[in-house]
Amino acid sequence: xxxxxxxxxxxxxxxxxxxxxxxxxxxxxxxxxxxxxxxxxxxxxxxxxxxxxxxxxxxxxxxxxxxxxxxxxxxxxxxxxxxxxxxxxxxxxxxxxxxxxxxxxxxxxxxxxxx
Amino acid sequence: xxxxxxxxxxxxxxxxxxxxxxxxxxxxxxxxxxxxxxxxxxxxxxxxxxxxxxxxxxxxxxxxxxxxxxxxxxxxxxxxxxxxxxxxxxxxxxxxxxxxxxxxxxxxxxx
Numbered sequence: 001x002x003x004x005x006x007x008x009x010x011x012x013x014x015x016x017x018x019x020x021x022x023x024x025x026x027x028x029x030x031x032x033x034x035x036x037x038x039x040x041x042x043x044x045x046x047x048x049x050x051x052x053x054x055x056x057x058x059x060x061x062x063x064x065x066x067x068x069x070x071x072x073x074x075x076x077x078x079x080x081x082x083x084x085x086x087x088x089x090x091x092x093x094x095x096x097x098x099x100x101x102x103x104x105x106x107x108x109x110x111x112x113x114x115x
Numbered sequence: 116x117x118x119x120x121x122x123x124x125x126x127x128x129x130x131x132x133x134x135x136x137x138x139x140x141x142x143x144x145x146x147x148x149x150x151x152x153x154x155x156x157x158x159x160x161x162x163x164x165x166x167x168x169x170x171x172x173x174x175x176x177x178x179x180x181x182x183x184x185x186x187x188x189x190x191x192x193x194x195x196x197x198x199x200x201x202x203x204x205x206x207x208x209x210x211x212x213x214x215x216x217x218x219x220x221x222x223x224x225x226x
Contacts, residue, residue: 003157004157031211031212033212033213033214035216041218042202042216042217042218042219043158043202043204043214043216044216045213045214045215045216048211048213055211056211056213091157091158095212097212102212103148103160103163104160104212104214105160106150106157106158106159107157108156108157109156109157
């Protein structure tokens with residue numbers, strides 16, 4: 001009974017490169033949430049997606065960041081032209097419903113380091 | 116805007132009881148969650164309150180007062196493995212299951 005799977009667990013990029021982070025939700029879950037966590041800080045909401053739809057992207061930076069959750073395959077958080085300030089842990093969470101039921105289940109996170 | 120406050124860090128002794136407080140001021144409220152996060156690991160769900168009162172789950176209990184915008188997490192019979200960050204999160208109305216988190220309380224359990 002696999003939980004939320006994220007990969008890669010660790011990613012190193014140089015400034016200006018692209019980072020792609022992948023998230024496979026728990027089986028039966030069709031709602032995905034991405035969060036960013038800076039050292040010594042809490043989880044900051046970025047984007048909420050359902051299959052093929054972005055429901056809420058109020059926490060996404062206006063430039064360089066994008067997210068998708070296709071009909072088939074994992075959700076992807078894409079960061080273009082990375083800068084040092086993008087270094088953080090990126091967590092994905094999933095839930096089976098969009099309604100007010102139950103908790104979010106988190107993955108182990110992807111740790112991005114920008115050199 | 117949304118404001119969720121919790122102490123930055125706390126220290127307690129093995130075997131003791133510790134209470135971690137969380138206050139919130141949010142536009143809309145539809146539940147309060149507590150998560151535990153060990154360094155470098157995923158946050159894991161501990162408890163959930165949507166109505167006023169106390170919810171008990173083994174060594175962990177959580178309390179909510181909606182009128183005061185206040186919650187606490189109570190940990191009993193502390194163990195060394197309870198050393199972790201404890202995250203308070205609010206689910207807002209109209210946000211689906213989206214959670215807004217506080218900055219977390221780093222708990223250190225000592226002998």
